[in-house]
Amino acid sequence: MRSVIDILDLxxxxxxxxxxxxxxxxxxxxxxxxxxxGKKLAxxxxxxxxxxxxxxxxxxxxxxxxxxGFSDSGSSSxxxxxxxSDTVRVVSCYADIIAxxxxxxxxxxxxxxxxSVPVINAGDGGHNHPTxxxxxxLTIKREKGAFEGITVxxxxxxxxxxxxxxxxxxxxxxxxxxFVLISPDELTVPSYIKKEILDAKNIKYYETTDLExxxxxxxxxxxxxxxxxxxxxxxxxxxxxxSYILTPEKLKNAKExxxxxxxxxxxxxxxxxxxxxxxxxxxxxxxxGKYMRMALILKxxxxx
Amino acid sequence: xxxxPIENGIVIDHIKAGKGMQLYNILHLGELxxxxxxxxxxxxxxxxxxxxxxxxxxxxxxxxxxxxxxxGITVNIIRNGVNEKRVNIExxxxxxxxxxxxxxxxITSVEQELPHVFKLTDRENMVYRCIYCESKAK
Numbered sequence: 011m012r013s014v015i016d017i018l019d020l021x022x023x024x025x026x027x028x029x030x031x032x033x034x035x036x037x038x039x040x041x042x043x044x045x046x047x048g049k050k051l052a053x054x055x056x057x058x059x060x061x062x063x064x065x066x067x068x069x070x071x072x073x074x075x076x077x078x079g080f081s082d083s084g085s086s087s088x089x090x091x092x093x094x095s096d097t098v099r100v101v102s103c104y105a106d107i108i109a110x111x112x113x114x115x116x117x118x119x120x121x122x123x124x125x126s127v128p129v130i131n132a133g134d135g136g137h138n139h140p141t142x143x144x145x146x147x148l149t150i151k152r153e154k155g156a157f158e159g160i161t162v163x164x165x166x167x168x169x170x171x172x173x174x175x176x177x178x179x180x181x182x183x184x185x186x187x188x189f190v191l192i193s194p195d196e197l198t199v200p201s202y203i204k205k206e207i208l209d210a211k212n213i214k215y216y217e218t219t220d221l222e223x224x225x226x227x228x229x230x231x232x233x234x235x236x237x238x239x240x241x242x243x244x245x246x247x248x249x250x251x252x253s254y255i256l257t258p259e260k261l262k263n264a265k266e267x268x269x270x271x272x273x274x275x276x277x278x279x280x281x282x283x284x285x286x287x288x289x290x291x292x293x294x295x296x297x298x299g300k301y302m303r304m305a306l307i308l309k310x311x312x313x314x
Numbered sequence: 315x316x317x318x319p320i321e322n323g324i325v326i327d328h329i330k331a332g333k334g335m336q337l338y339n340i341l342h343l344g345e346l347x348x349x350x351x352x353x354x355x356x357x358x359x360x361x362x363x364x365x366x367x368x369x370x371x372x373x374x375x376x377x378x379x380x381x382x383x384x385x386g387i388t389v390n391i392i393r394n395g396v397n398e399k400r401v402n403i404e405x406x407x408x409x410x411x412x413x414x415x416x417x418x419x420x421i422t423s424v425e426q427e428l429p430h431v432f433k434l435t436d437r438e439n440m441v442y443r444c445i446y447c448e449s450k451a452k
Contacts, residue, residue, distance in 0.1 A: 093427065094421065095425070095427075112421070114420060114421040114423070114447075115417065115420050115421060115446065116420055116421040116444070116447040116448075117421040117446075119421075119445065134421075135447075136419065137419075137448070206436070
């Protein structure tokens with residue numbers, strides 16, 4: 011029984027395998043439509059999330075399985091004070107696999123230690139969000155063909171942005187990947203990521219506050235939202251939320267085949283005018299997320 | 315300064331100067347009924363200055379806690395006046411309920427019954443991280 015809490019729980023070979031399965035699903039989805047017949051996915055969302063939950067649910071339905079769960083802690087026994095450990099022990103009796111989102115960091119890890127079925131981390135606070143990273147990786151693979159040698163610019167909230175941390179960790183395992191870290195000074199990548207991942211692996215990167223200056227170098231521009239829920243102080247949020255807004259003008263110097271990614275939801279950091287640009291791939295990225303979640307569910311349920 | 319040799323007991327040696335009291339507290343040595351001596355700033359060839367703790371009884375010590383406080387420590391078990399066993403302490407891979415995670419976003423901040431477990435992620439710099447949220451131990 012295997013859980014996925016952190017993207018690094020999966021080896022690069024396993025990620026290749028998942029991408030291969032996802033591509034096969036894209037090519038012939040019908041083949042997979044009954045693979046999970048009779049299986050149930052529990053979506054335990056202690057924090058509201060529309061797209062991740064719906065993506066997991068759609069993934070399971072498309073595999074022929076069924077879904078049960080809750081979509082915020084108010085409608086779960088957590089509101090009565092039940093612990094994560096107890097909740098997952100009970101849910102393990104009803105479901106074959108669990109997808110869990112929780113506002114506290116490490117909650118899905120606790121769940122995986124207590125559950126008797128596989129647990130997928132669907133986001134734990136500002137910490138990890140491995141299936142978003144799988145969506146990002148499939149998108150990059152489909153668009154660029156390979157991970158090796160690409161330059162990825164991350165822009166926005168790089169401090170609390172869990173998708174950024176996970177993707178940096180995942181891409182750092184491939185050769186000649188370089189990063190441009192674009193953020194206000196208050197929201198830079200945490201030093202432990204720089205020290206323990208980037209410096210330790212001798213990866214080329216630099217930090218800047220200037221998005222437009224960095225633009226021509228980028229093969230991928232990964233935009234993120236400054237998230238209100240990550241701030242203890244509302245004033246800091248208001249001060250920083252509009253630090254970067256991507257507009258068609260700012261894309262003037264970007265490569266013609268650059269990919270614009272965003273984990274969504276977007277607020278205003280990408281102007282809607284950018285949506286028409288063929289380089290804007292964030293909705294395709296969301297679709298890729300569903301395929302990778304399907305591939306992951308199949309893997310963890312050991313369905314052939 | 316002379317402290318009498320012990321007949322049966324434990325000598326915790328090569329403690330980094332200044333850490334003796336911390337070790338005394340974390341090992342709850344104040345709760346023992348036997349004699350316990352803390353020698354601070356003793357001369358040391360290896361360290362220049364060091365602290366030493368002598369316990370006048372052989373007791374069970376949590377070597378993981380000692381290793382976490384200072385992996386350079388040596389523990390000597392004395393029986394019948396003879397140094398029966400000398401243990402060179404190393405930083406443990408994991409420590410449980412020795413320190414608490416201080417990250418307010420960590421699941422341990424709301425679920426009190428969870429053990430606070432830290433793992434060693436960087437032996438050279440003695441960095442321990444919470445197994446749940448990966449915050450660095452402070």
